[in-house]
Amino acid sequence: MTDDELQQRLQAHDPAASLPPADPTWVARLLEDAMSADQSTESPGTRGDSLAETRESGTRHRSPLTWLVAAAAAVLIGGVGVFGLLNNDRESGQVPSAGPGPGASVSGAPTVTELAAGAPTQGRCMVPSAEVLSNAQVAFSGTVEAVGADVVSLTPDRFYAGEVTDVVEVRTEPAMMQALVGVVDFQPGQRYLVAATGGEVMVCGFSGAFAPRLESLYVAAFPG
Amino acid sequence: MADEETSAAERRARFEALAPELVESLRRFLARRTDTATADDVLAETLLVCWRRLDEVPDAALPWAYGVARLCLANAQRGARRQERLAARVAVVDPPAQSVPGPGADDGDPRLDEALAGLTGAEAELVRLWAWEQLTPTEIAAVLDVTPNAVSIRLHRARARLRDGLRKIDGLAGHEGSREGRTP
Numbered sequence: 214m215t216d217d218e219l220q221q222r223l224q225a226h227d228p229a230a231s232l233p234p235a236d237p238t239w240v241a242r243l244l245e246d247a248m249s250a251d252q253s254t255e256s257p258g259t260r261g262d263s264l265a266e267t268r269e270s271g272t273r274h275r276s277p278l279t280w281l282v283a284a285a286a287a288v289l290i291g292g293v294g295v296f297g298l299l300n301n302d303r304e305s306g307q308v309p310s311a312g313p314g315p316g317a318s319v320s321g322a323p324t325v326t327e328l329a330a331g332a333p334t335q336g337r338c339m340v341p342s343a344e345v346l347s348n349a350q351v352a353f354s355g356t357v358e359a360v361g362a363d364v365v366s367l368t369p370d371r372f373y374a375g376e377v378t379d380v381v382e383v384r385t386e387p388a389m390m391q392a393l394v395g396v397v398d399f400q401p402g403q404r405y406l407v408a409a410t411g412g413e414v415m416v417c418g419f420s421g422a423f424a425p426r427l428e429s430l431y432v433a434a435f436p437g
Numbered sequence: 438m439a440d441e442e443t444s445a446a447e448r449r450a451r452f453e454a455l456a457p458e459l460v461e462s463l464r465r466f467l468a469r470r471t472d473t474a475t476a477d478d479v480l481a482e483t484l485l486v487c488w489r490r491l492d493e494v495p496d497a498a499l500p501w502a503y504g505v506a507r508l509c510l511a512n513a514q515r516g517a518r519r520q521e522r523l524a525a526r527v528a529v530v531d532p533p534a535q536s537v538p539g540p541g542a543d544d545g546d547p548r549l550d551e552a553l554a555g556l557t558g559a560e561a562e563l564v565r566l567w568a569w570e571q572l573t574p575t576e577i578a579a580v581l582d583v584t585p586n587a588v589s590i591r592l593h594r595a596r597a598r599l600r601d602g603l604r605k606i607d608g609l610a611g612h613e614g615s616r617e618g619r620t621p
Binding site: 214216219220222223224225226227228229232234235240243244246247248250398 | 446449452453456457460461464465466468469480481484485487488545546549550564565567568569596599600603604
């Protein structure tokens with residue numbers, strides 16, 4: 214028996230021969246899991262940075278106590294915020310300008326949706342799903358007009374969710390601008406799909422450069 | 438910070454370009470060596486290692502990834518064996534490591550399985566990498582982390598032993614044609 218014949222006999226007996234190709238969604242999820250599961254280990258740009266945790270440096274090994282404290286802090290901050298708003302209302306009788314609120318339109322001038330970039334997320338990214346995306350209050354596709362020091366302005370061409378406006382501005386502190394640009398990679402003249410909840414742009418793969426895959430996610434999340 | 442964000446994006450892009458084609462080959466690699474559930478676990482583990490060690494992935498990524506998968510699988514099987522031992526509380530000495538017949542053992546060539554089982558674990562793995570993954574000796578060397586020369590010699594020997602084994606088994610079956618049907 215030659216080597217070739219032996220190889221053929223073995224190949225005829227290949228247990229993987231009947232293995233169907235993997236479902237692309239399953240593969241995508243698998244890859245996303247690998248990339249996001251790793252946020253706990255080290256920042257990819259390993260330069261021994263002991264800075265605060267970023268998306269890359271992750272939160273996997275945090276103790277439950279940390280989360281508890283974080284949750285308590287969030288509740289406290291939320292409470293103070295609400296208290297402040299109520300107070301403000303009572304004293305001045307003015308409607309507080311909800312800074313990063315969705316659909317804050319101005320009549321007359323071009324209507325603007327203002328969104329905040331928010332800090333880079335502390336939690337793990339989940340696999341972008343239409344189900345999660347459908348919770349977005351604002352979702353649109355649009356072209357970046359300008360990337361400023363603290364604002365990215367986009368001209369939307371389609372709103373999947375939220376009030377239709379002429380312009381969308383994503384505001385962020387100048388210090389955070391690089392982070393935002395890094396996460397979503399806003400480039401002037403390019404088209405993007407952007408979603409936001411609570412006035413903050415959703416990152417972690419929910420917002421990004423216009424791509425058929427992302428678009429189909431938006432279409433699935435906002436049918437009709 | 439900008440650099441880090443950029444490099445993170447580049448890393449992702451590189452992984453996303455590299456990994457999908459690895460996944461398909463790795464799935465097959467694992468399907469040939471273990472059950473479905475273990476294969477899925479080990480695949481996830483292997484991808485995680487590839488992501489973490491992305492900077493070390495050579496241009497010929499696949500043999501390298503097979504090498505990673507092989508070690509991850511060995512770890513998983515070691516863990517599984519340990520659990521089995523604990524659960525069963527078997528008081529006997531473990532039998533010496535034998536090559537495990539592929540999971541597809543029931544579809545077809547029992548004589549080949551028998552001949553493969555007659556090889557040592559290392560020999561059978563060489564034969565599998567050669568015949569099923571269809572790797573060259575140099576690639577096999579990358580998987581097993583040995584020299585290509587050693588692979589060539591050992592593979593040659595393993596094939597010769599497999600051929601011998603098959604000849605014996607086939608010959609035996611030929612002579613005892615009436616009893617062939619009893620083979621499971």
